[in-house]
Amino acid sequence: MLTIAISKGRILKDTLPLLAEAGIEPSEDLSVTRKLIIPSICGEVNLVIIRATDVPTFVEYGAADVGITGKDTLVEHNSDNLYEPLDLEIAKCRLMTAVVTGRELPVGKIRVASKYVSLTEQYFAKKGQQVEIIKLYGSMELAPLVGLADCIVDLVDTGNTLKANGMEPLDLIMNISSRLVINKASMKMKHQQIKALTEKLKIAVDNRR
Ligand code: AMP
Numbered sequence: 001m002l003t004i005a006i007s008k009g010r011i012l013k014d015t016l017p018l019l020a021e022a023g024i025e026p027s028e029d030l031s032v033t034r035k036l037i038i039p040s041i042c043g044e045v046n047l048v049i050i051r052a053t054d055v056p057t058f059v060e061y062g063a064a065d066v067g068i069t070g071k072d073t074l075v076e077h078n079s080d081n082l083y084e085p086l087d088l089e090i091a092k093c094r095l096m097t098a099v100v101t102g103r104e105l106p107v108g109k110i111r112v113a114s115k116y117v118s119l120t121e122q123y124f125a126k127k128g129q130q131v132e133i134i135k136l137y138g139s140m141e142l143a144p145l146v147g148l149a150d151c152i153v154d155l156v157d158t159g160n161t162l163k164a165n166g167m168e169p170l171d172l173i174m175n176i177s178s179r180l181v182i183n184k185a186s187m188k189m190k191h192q193q194i195k196a197l198t199e200k201l202k203i204a205v206d207n208r209r
Contacts, residue, residue, distance in 0.1 A: 002045045002186075002193050003037075005064035007052035007073070011178050014090035015068050021207070022200035044193070056082060056181065065186035066194065071176045072155060076116050083187055085198055086180040089205050093157040095119065095173040100144050101166055105151060113143035114153035123153070123173050141165040 004024075006012050012030070019025070024045050026038045038047045048064060055069035056077040068088065072095050095116070099105065109130040114120045117135050124131045134149055141161060143149040155176060156162060156169050180201060187194055 002066065002190060002197070003048060003064040004045060005048045005050055005055045005058040005067040005069075007055050007069040007178070008049055009052075011052065011068060011070060011091045012049060015088070015178065018088060018090065018201055018204045021204035022197060024197075053077070059181050059183050062183045062185055065183050065190055066197065067181045068178055069181070070155075070178050071174070072116065072119070074179060074181065075174070076119050078118060081184055083182040083184060084179050085182060086202055086205070088178045088180060088201065089208065091176075091178045093155045093176050094169075095153065095176055096156045097123075097151050097153055097170040097173065098141075098156065098162050098167050099151045099170050101168045103144075110150040111148070112151055112153060113140050113149035115140065116153055119173065120153045141167055 006015055023042060025041045026047055027041050028035065028038055030038065030049060036048060038049070039045070040047065048058065050058065052069045052073045055067040056074055056079055058064040059067035060079050060081045070091060074082070074084065109132060111132045111134060112120055112124065113134045113136050115136055115138070117133050120131070120133050134143065136143060140152040140154045142165075143152055144167065145165060151170065153173065159169060162168060180198065182194060
């Protein structure tokens with residue numbers, strides 16, 4: 001049995017067609033079921049649908065053999081214990097800094113709100129900019145509007161969320177897409193099954209280009 005941990009939401013939505021092309025389909029309607037472990041129709045795979053930030057943890061500890069989550073989450077998690085053999089080229093977006101439209105950043109130390117504490121720290125350290133990072137778990141756009149932060153670091157896709165809140169993107173930190181990650185022990189123990197899955201997913205990704 002192979003266990004695949006998949007990030008909920010946008011990534012799950014974009015992953016299901018790729019998995020279907022690789023012959024893996026959930027045996028239950030994911031939008032209805034309350035089950036946390038969903039077997040595949042083929043009976044050889046279990047799917048666990050979890051928060052993006054938990055995917056690297058599950059895979060690192062071998063609770064899942066394989067995971068699918070965003071590059072943002074993987075860089076923030078910063079583990080040497082995962083193989084990352086395939087860019088699935090889905091849920092593409094950009095990790096950016098953003099500010100209230102037209103507002104300049106203050107001189108000196110700035111306050112930055114983000115859920116990506118480590119990524120944010122590294123980015124501003126490289127620029128030689130002193131920052132105080134305010135860790136938030138969501139609705140980052142709110143922080144500059146209520147005076148909690150001077151800018152934010154968040155994912156931007158269409159830019160509509162920023163615009164709707166009177167903000168604009170400033171600098172690109174990195175381009176993001178979802179990746180396939182694999183537990184190192186599983187790679188040895190379940191080599192054939194994982195190799196076959198990776199190859200089928202690669203074909204599905206290539207077919208989409
Ligand atoms: P948008 O308004 O299209 O720029 O989307 C921005 C909002 O969607 C922000 O709240 C982001 O955190 C979130 N978002 C954008 N792209 C992704 C993605 N690929 N995965 C997860 N969240 C995303």
